[in-house]
Amino acid sequence: MESILLKLNFARWAAALHLVLFILVSNARSEEEPFRPESGKFPPLEKAHSYRGELVFVDHANRRGSIRIQGEGMYFRNKPHPFAMLPYGIIRYHNAPAQLRDIPLGTVLHVRAFLPPDPKLSAVPVLPINNRNKTAGYSGKGIAPAENHVILLEDEASHCLREGKVWELKEVNIKDGAGKIIARRESKNSGTKAEEETLTFDAATRIWRGLEKLQVADLVHEGTWPESGKKSLKDQAVLLGITWRPTPDGVFTRFHVSDVWLDDVSIQRAARNQTETHKAFIRSRWMPGWVDAVEYGKFGTATVTATLFGGMDDSLYADFKKDVSAMMNPVENTLKHTHGAYGPRHMASRGPILEVKKLEGKAPLGSSGIQVTFKTDLILEGIRPGRVVRICPGSWPQVQIPREEYLGGNKPEERFPTPDIFPKY
Amino acid sequence: MPTNLFYRGYTIFFGLIIASISFAKDSPFRPETGTFPPLAKAHSYQGELTFVDHANRRGSIRIDGDGRFRFAAPSPFALLPYGLVRYHGSPADLRDIPLGTVMHVKAFLPPNPKISAVPVLPTDNRLKKYGNAGTGVAPAENHIYLLEDEPSHCKHLGLVWKLQEVDLKENAGMIIARRESKTGKGQVHLETFSVNTTTRFWRGRERLGITDLINEKIWPRNGKKDLNDQTVFIGITWKPTPGGVFKRFHLSEVWLDELAMERAAQIQNETHKAFIRSRWMPGWVDKVEYGKFGQAKVIVTLFGGMDDSLYADFKKGQKAMLASSENTLKHWAGGTAGTAQMASKGILLEVLKTNKRVPQGSSGIQVSLETDLVTEGFRPGKVIRIRPENWPLLEVPREEYIHHNTDGIEKRFPTPDIFPKN
Numbered sequence: 001m002e003s004i005l006l007k008l009n010f011a012r013w014a015a016a017l018h019l020v021l022f023i024l025v026s027n028a029r030s031e032e033e034p035f036r037p038e039s040g041k042f043p044p045l046e047k048a049h050s051y052r053g054e055l056v057f058v059d060h061a062n063r064r065g066s067i068r069i070q071g072e073g074m075y076f077r078n079k080p081h082p083f084a085m086l087p088y089g090i091i092r093y094h095n096a097p098a099q100l101r102d103i104p105l106g107t108v109l110h111v112r113a114f115l116p117p118d119p120k121l122s123a124v125p126v127l128p129i130n131n132r133n134k135t136a137g138y139s140g141k142g143i144a145p146a147e148n149h150v151i152l153l154e155d156e157a158s159h160c161l162r163e164g165k166v167w168e169l170k171e172v173n174i175k176d177g178a179g180k181i182i183a184r185r186e187s188k189n190s191g192t193k194a195e196e197e198t199l200t201f202d203a204a205t206r207i208w209r210g211l212e213k214l215q216v217a218d219l220v221h222e223g224t225w226p227e228s229g230k231k232s233l234k235d236q237a238v239l240l241g242i243t244w245r246p247t248p249d250g251v252f253t254r255f256h257v258s259d260v261w262l263d264d265v266s267i268q269r270a271a272r273n274q275t276e277t278h279k280a281f282i283r284s285r286w287m288p289g290w291v292d293a294v295e296y297g298k299f300g301t302a303t304v305t306a307t308l309f310g311g312m313d314d315s316l317y318a319d320f321k322k323d324v325s326a327m328m329n330p331v332e333n334t335l336k337h338t339h340g341a342y343g344p345r346h347m348a349s350r351g352p353i354l355e356v357k358k359l360e361g362k363a364p365l366g367s368s369g370i371q372v373t374f375k376t377d378l379i380l381e382g383i384r385p386g387r388v389v390r391i392c393p394g395s396w397p398q399v400q401i402p403r404e405e406y407l408g409g410n411k412p413e414e415r416f417p418t419p420d421i422f423p424k425y
Numbered sequence: 426m427p428t429n430l431f432y433r434g435y436t437i438f439f440g441l442i443i444a445s446i447s448f449a450k451d452s453p454f455r456p457e458t459g460t461f462p463p464l465a466k467a468h469s470y471q472g473e474l475t476f477v478d479h480a481n482r483r484g485s486i487r488i489d490g491d492g493r494f495r496f497a498a499p500s501p502f503a504l505l506p507y508g509l510v511r512y513h514g515s516p517a518d519l520r521d522i523p524l525g526t527v528m529h530v531k532a533f534l535p536p537n538p539k540i541s542a543v544p545v546l547p548t549d550n551r552l553k554k555y556g557n558a559g560t561g562v563a564p565a566e567n568h569i570y571l572l573e574d575e576p577s578h579c580k581h582l583g584l585v586w587k588l589q590e591v592d593l594k595e596n597a598g599m600i601i602a603r604r605e606s607k608t609g610k611g612q613v614h615l616e617t618f619s620v621n622t623t624t625r626f627w628r629g630r631e632r633l634g635i636t637d638l639i640n641e642k643i644w645p646r647n648g649k650k651d652l653n654d655q656t657v658f659i660g661i662t663w664k665p666t667p668g669g670v671f672k673r674f675h676l677s678e679v680w681l682d683e684l685a686m687e688r689a690a691q692i693q694n695e696t697h698k699a700f701i702r703s704r705w706m707p708g709w710v711d712k713v714e715y716g717k718f719g720q721a722k723v724i725v726t727l728f729g730g731m732d733d734s735l736y737a738d739f740k741k742g743q744k745a746m747l748a749s750s751e752n753t754l755k756h757w758a759g760g761t762a763g764t765a766q767m768a769s770k771g772i773l774l775e776v777l778k779t780n781k782r783v784p785q786g787s788s789g790i791q792v793s794l795e796t797d798l799v800t801e802g803f804r805p806g807k808v809i810r811i812r813p814e815n816w817p818l819l820e821v822p823r824e825e826y827i828h829h830n831t832d833g834i835e836k837r838f839p840t841p842d843i844f845p846k847n
Contacts, residue, residue, distance in 0.1 A: 056824060059476070060524060068822060079823045105479060105520040204695035211631045215692065218630070246703045246819035273634065276622035284665045399665035402487060403498045403558075404475060404845070414845070421843045423836070425823055 034129045034146060036115040040290065040386035042088060042364040048112035049132060049147035054244045055109055056080040060101040061404040062334045062417045063089075064123050067109065068244070073140025074252035075244065079425040082124035083113065083148045087288060087333045087388045088366035090151065090311035092158035095267060096274035097311050099281055103155065108242040108255060110159040112152040113145070121333065123417045124148050151366055157239045157259075157267060164188045167240045169233035170196065172225055177216055178202035181233075181257060183240070200245065201257040208259065208266035239267050275313050282316055284399045286327075286344060286390035288335050291383055292371065302379035303354065304328060306389055310368040320372050325394035326353050328374055330382020332415050337390060338382065338407045343400035344390070349383065351376035353393070453548045453565060455534040459709065459806035461507060461784035467531035468551065468566035473663045474528055475499040479520040480824040481753045481839045482508075483542050486528065487663070492559020493671040494663065501543035501844045502532065502567045506707060506752045506808045507786035509570070509730035511577035514686065515693035516730050518700055522574065527661040527674060529578040531571040532564070542753065543567050544841045570786060576658040576686060583607050586659050588652035591644055596635050597621035600652075600676065602659070619664065619675045627678065627685035658686050698732050703819045705746075705764075705810035706735060707754050710803050711791065721799035722774065723747060725809055729788040739776050739792050744814040746770050747794050749802020751837055756810060756821060757802070759829040763820035764810075767829065769803070771796030773813070 035047035053069035057080055066080035085091070091098045093107075103109070115129065116122040125148075128134075132145035160166060170182045181201055184194045207214040219225040241259030261267040289308040296302050306328070308317065320326075327348035331337055337344045355373040363369030372391065383389060407414045454466035476485035476499055485499030504510065510517045512526075522528070534548060535541040544567075547553075551564035579585060589601045597620065604614040626633040638644040660678030680686040708727040715721045725747070727736065739745070746768040749757055756764040775793040783789035792811070803809065812818075827836045 056480075056822070057478070058524070061475075076820045076822050101524040104523065105477070202695065202699055204692050204699065206692065208632075211633065211637075213627075213630060213632050213688070215688070245699065246821055248817040248819055269632070269634070273623060273625065280621065280623055280664065397667035399667045400495050401665050402475070402495045423824070425828075425832070 034115050034132075037086065037117045037149070037151075039117060040292075042366040043114055043151065045112060045151065045365045048114055048151055049145055050110070050112055051142065051145060052108060052110045053078075053081070055103055055105055055107050057422075058100050058103070058105065059417075059421060060099065061336070062123055063100060064334075064417070065100060066422065067111065069111075069143045069145070070253065071136075071140045071143035073136075073143070074138045076246055076252065077137070078139045078143045079136075080422075081144050081148065082419065082422045083111070083150050083153075084116075084123045085153065086114070086117070086149050086151050086366070087290070087335060088151070088309045089149075089153065090365065092152075092154040092162070092311070094155065094270040094274040095158045095161045096271040097278040097313060098274055099278065102274065102277060106243040107155055107258070108244060110152075110154050110156070111150055113147040113150045115146055116149050121416050122149075123334065123419060125419045125422060156242045157261065157270075160185065160239055161267075166237045168235040168237055170235060171230055171232055173230045174216070174220070174226055175228055177220070184235075197255075199240070199242070199255050199257045200247070201260075205257050206241075206259045207262060208270065209262040210265045211269070212266075236262075238262055279313050279316060282312055283396045285335070285337075285401060285405070286329065286392040286396070287312070287316060287320075288331065288388060288390050289368075289372075290388050291385050293385055294379070294383060296379065300378045302349075302376055302383075304349075304374045304376065304379070304383055304389075306372055306374065306391060307359075308368040308370045308372065308391070310363060310366055312368070317368055317370055319393045319395050320353060320356050320370065320391075321393070322353060322356055324353050326351065326372075326374055326391055328376065328380075328383060328389050328391045330380055331388050331390045332407070333388060334417065335388065335390065336405060336407055336414075337401065343398065344392070344406070345398055347380070348392075349374075349376040349378055349380050453534050453551075456505065456536045456568070458536060459711075461786040462533055462570065464531060464570065464785045467533055467570050468564055469529070469531055470561065470564065471527060471529045472497075472500070474522055474524055474526050477519050477522070477524065478839075478843065479518060480755070481542055482519060483753075483839070484519060485844065486530065488530075488562045488564070489527075489672070490555075490559040490561035492555070492562070493557045495665060495671070496556060496558040497562040498555075498558070499844075500563045500567065501841060502530070502569050502572075503535075503542045504569050504572065505533070505536070505786070506709070506750075506754055507570075507728045508568075508572065509785065511571075511573040511581070511730070513574065513693040514577050514580045514690040516697040516732065517693055518697065519572075521693065521696060525662045526574055526677070527663060529571075529573050529575070530569055532566040532569045534565055535568050540752070540838045541568075542839045542841060544844060575661045576680065576689075579604065579658060585656050587654040587656055589654060590649055590651055591620070592649045593620075593635075593639075593645055594647055596639070602657075617673065618659075618661070619666070619673055621675075624676050625660075625678045626681060627689065628681040629684045630688065631685075655681075657681055694732055698735060701731055701735055702816045704754075704756070704821060704825070705748065705812040705816070706731070706739075707750065707808060707810050708788075708792075709808050710805050712805055713799065713803055715799065719798045720796070721803070722793055722795050723769075723799065723803050723809075724791060724793045725811060727788040727790045727792065727811070729783065729786055731788070736788055736790055738813045738815055739773060739790065739811075740813070741773055741776050743773050744770070745773050745792075745794055746812045746814075747796065747803070748810050748812075749800055750808045750810045751827065752808060753839065754808065754810070755836075756826040757829060758821075758826040764826060765818055767800065768812075769794075769796040769798055769800050 037043035053067040057066035063085040068078045119126040127146040173179045239261040243258040245256045247254045289306045293305040329348045339347045357371045359369045456462035472486040472488035482504040538545040546565040554560045592598045658680040662677040664675045666673045708725045712724040748768040757767045759767045771794045777791045779789045
């Protein structure tokens with residue numbers, strides 16, 4: 001009897017504690033005000049709304065897609081949530097710059113996003129500003145924020161390396177080549193222990209060690225992991241690739257390990273491959289940036305000052321040198337070139353780079369902090385302050401891009417894709 | 426001069442006859458409901474996967490026609506409900522295939538144009554010239570029976586690639602290779618590919634880069650080297666090409682030995698097995714024998730192309746669940762309990778495996794399920810999904826089911842409106 005009373009007392013305390021926590025969390029949420037970026041200004045990252053979820057749809061040519069966001073409720077019920085990359089939005093995969101096309105569907109990504117800069121031109125549905133607080137049935141709150149214009153989209157490995165975090169594997173529990181891992185995402189510099197998370201793995205999980213790509217069966221065969229049952233992994237520090245799969249036994253949110261990088265060499269090699277993929281991509285599609293100023297001369301001449309967008313490999317920026325020849329094209333917010341039937345160079349303004357300046361101080365995310373001044377004898381209409389351009393130094397190969405990556409005419413729906421592509425659930 | 430004209434006319438005339446005979450042989454074919462179409466009647470093409478709507482089993486491919494590849498607009502496709510996808514030599518779902526992968530396609534006309542999830546084109550559209558993209562880039566045969574990447578295609582047809590020569594400069598360059606039958610007989614296809622630091626090389630358990638091969642002195646740092654017809658499997662993608670070259674494919678991957686290829690196939694196979702166990706085995710209804718008060722015996726054929734271990738889970742006397750599905754293989758769900766709530770439950774009375782050669786798309790396995798509550802969707806020719814009792818009971822994500830009262834007709838029959846009109 002006494003123990004029942006004790007339990008009841010405990011239940012009251014637990015309820016009160018939950019209420020206090022709830023108030024604290026709501027206060028924290030209301031403090032984080034929705035933020036709408038302005039044209040021509042890189043928004044401060046700390047004003048971005050953060051969430052994470054599984055990539056479920058990609059329209060790479062228009063730099064948009066959908067993510068199933070982890071909210072407060074049952075994960076599997078969450079509808080895919082459309083997002084668009086800001087023109088200066090950065091994507092990172094395997095700790096290297098990437099494009100949406102590089103990221104496998106199903107990958108769990110960390111997102112930092114803002115309200116649409118110009119709702120009239122949004123390529124994804126525009127939602128009420130407070131939508132992040134809306135409760136959607138069993139899905140709970142936070143699964144469809146109005147902040148759907150992304151400045152930073154990164155996979156788990158990139159997120160951990162950027163934030164100085166690492167996963168510590170505590171215990172593995174295996175049966176028939178599959179099972180669960182208990183792990184913690186720890187901050188390298190923090191003294192406090194993070195919360196434990198249980199993740200699933202199976203025979204398709206890829207394990208990277210130095211040059212090797214291993215499977216769970218290899219670790220079992222080597223005796224590193226048990227064939228059956230539990231084993232302590234003694235807080236082994238690793239990086240993880242995370243995805244999501246439907247979970248049995250009434251578990252509504254549990255993530256799955258797609259990749260484990262066991263050492264620095266293995267993740268460095270993955271990063272190198274992704275960096276090379278992205279370098280080849282940018283060299284063929286040109287460096288994006290926006291126009292800071294245009295000084296018009298006579299008979300179509302002009303001097304254009306542009307800031308290059310950030311997040312690329314340093315070797316790409318190093319190709320922008322004083323006095324080298326260059327080409328500049330106006331592009332859309334989707335970074336699509338205009339009139340590319342004969343290739344981007346056909347319509348481009350040409351001329352020398354007069355100056356390459358590294359701006360003082362720490363560049364905001366989205367900016368490279370590099371400003372180039374370019375002189376042309378034939379300025380194009382689209383090259384205006386605040387407008388997005390792509391620029392190509394003379395040393396990059398001249399290639400012709402595929403049909404879906406340029407505008408074929410003057411159709412407004414090509415310039416400004418509508419959100420109609422996204423299903424309504 | 427007149428003799429010359431005569432010969433020219435003669436050549437054109439007979440050329441036209443031969444062309445029309447070969448077109449008639451490969452004439453457009455429309456599959457019928459409830460019958461697996463003959464693979465031999467499929468139209469074949471290859472191209473780069475450029476867009477995927479995996480929840481509706483459709484996407485777009487830039488088809489390699491007879492013109493300039495990069496001008497070819499992505500051509501929408503839908504997978505037939507019994508259409509197979511293969512990646513790294515194993516069964517796959519569309520979501521498993523990276524954008525940019527060059528795929529081999531076998532496809533038919535839409536079985537029912539009225540409910541096609543992709544644009545319906547004139548039946549002779551494969552002959553239409555699309556400007557610089559050329560002909561063959563937008564065939565009406567956009568309902569796919571078989572979609573496979575290069576290694577799967579080679580394994581399926583008993584082909585291998587033999588590397589003849591590499592020519593490198595600054596960690597990038599060209600490879601000349603030929604695709605031929607393992608037996609050395611038959612047609613030989615010679616091709617030049619680009620290769621660079623993005624190319625992944627697989628050797629046993631190792632993942633290597635081009636610089637590893639150079640450091641090991643297997644490939645030269647600069648210049649040409651004879652590769653002595655080294656037998657490999659390759660993964661192919663496409664990248665815009667400089668130097669006025671209008672079409673050249675790129676090597677995304679090279680499997681240098683059998684072990685490396687087997688390990689890639691194993692991972693993909695495991696991925697697909699987990700996928701099918703969670704989404705249930707697709708098939709279609711052959712027959713329904715109705716009893717009294719909702720009782721019925723439903724005979725279904727399981728679709729083909731999966732790992733044998735999945736079919737082995739269907740055993741006589743075992744409990745099973747059977748659910749109506751759509752041509753997109755989407756489940757139906759009701760209430761809050763997911764797909765299981767709408768399924769008919771029963772016992773597998775019989776599991777029959779035919780010894781005859783079965784058409785692609787079919788597993789050749791027919792199961793009979795007796796249920797005391799048959800649902801409306803079980804009609805001969807209709808698509809179902811079936812789950813033996815030992816598979817985990819899971820809830821699929823929102824975009825993969827049709828809710829019985831909140832989803833409209835467009836979820837059952839997705840329209841082609843999402844595809845841009847070029």
